[in-house]
Amino acid sequence: MKEKKEQLVVSAIKDGTVIDHIPAGLLFNVIDILGLQKIENQITFGTNLESKKLNKKAIIKVSEVFFRKDDLDRIALVAPQVKINIIKDYEVVEKKVVEVPDRIEGIAKCVNPMCITNNQNVQTKFEVISKEPVILKCQYCEKITDHNNIVILSHK
């Protein structure tokens, strides 16, 4: 029944990807991580929707785009509880969960203000030294960025 209610506010798509169970406050982070600003397909999203698990959740539906697994996994950096549904002909044909990858390029900012990546046009690169909780080690300055101070870089 819950699915039905959502469809009232965020219309169904024929083919594409649904990213569900996004904590409402992280909607724009997820948009940034996937670079949705840059794609021209039809995208609908809703936020502050009621959710038993998350209190308030957001959902994104992207028509005719099927993301690569490693692109989706980058979402796990901020929202590991996100659920992915692959839609074909209005039906869910596959459900996926996201998992934190072993390496992260771009997406997150290094916590160290003296790091080259925060001072020159150099993309961040991290080794993931722990997935739960997320702990990143900068490939350049070798400093640790942990889950409490992860800042997501914007594509803007």
Place this chain on the structure above:
Amino acid sequence: MFGRSLISINDYSKEDYLRILELAAEFEKNPKQNLLQGYVIATLFFEPSTRTRLSFESAINRLGGRVIGFAEAGVSSATKGESLRDTIKTVSNYCDLIVMRHPLEGSARFASEVSSVPVINAGDGANQHPTQTLLDLFSINKTQGRLDDLNIFLVGDLKYGRTVHSLLMAMSKFKTTFNFISPDELKIPDEYKLYLESLGLKYYEHKDFTEIISRADIIYMTRVQKERFSDPIEYEKVKNTYVLKNRMLENTKDTMKVLHPLPRVNEISEDVDENLKAYYFTQTLNGVFARMAILTSILGLK
């Protein structure tokens, strides 16, 4: 090591360290070898460091190589706003190897990614300074005759001191016992203690110099800088606690040596200099041999 950049002390294995030490000892016996004749080495110092730069340039010149470069960012195109990427891409066309010091952390790793020739990190901010660590290892091995089973005392700023962290990482590959002497505010970070525990190595923490230093094989001194303290009163309280004086060395082992990465301010009193246990000036000479070994092994000449 041939063709590989040296950015972090962790880039080298224990075998690599030993190879460098062996080569450095050879250069010490026979320093005038024309191995770098016909080679051009760039020394790019975006931040001044007289000692490190002269040590590298001395090593290069003694081996017959040519040096190009600059001693401070003010005379480089960085002042015109050129990115590090562009400077390195350009300079790597002019030389066989780049030695670089830069105030930004991670700058050396980045330079090694965009450079067409190997890069040696001569200090990237507070991050890494691997050639200092290799010359420290060379000094320790030379004075003690071994690297295993030594009791190393690290004194002063153990929180921010990059030489201390790199030396700890390097010596942890040998059966080392560590003693840390530092003020509370500048204690060795937990991550290093956990690392030593994971290797089963022993360490002890102390707040001041005591009789315990009679057990030391090496006392490695560092500067306690005022600006590291959040509370200036705290600094005033402890500033004299971490000063090594000659009389304190009375009961130490005959073979014990005092090392310091230099420059010294007041943490080793000048009356120590004449003591045979003071080794910090010879340590700088060792730096030339260690850098000869590093340069020639990266260039595949040894």
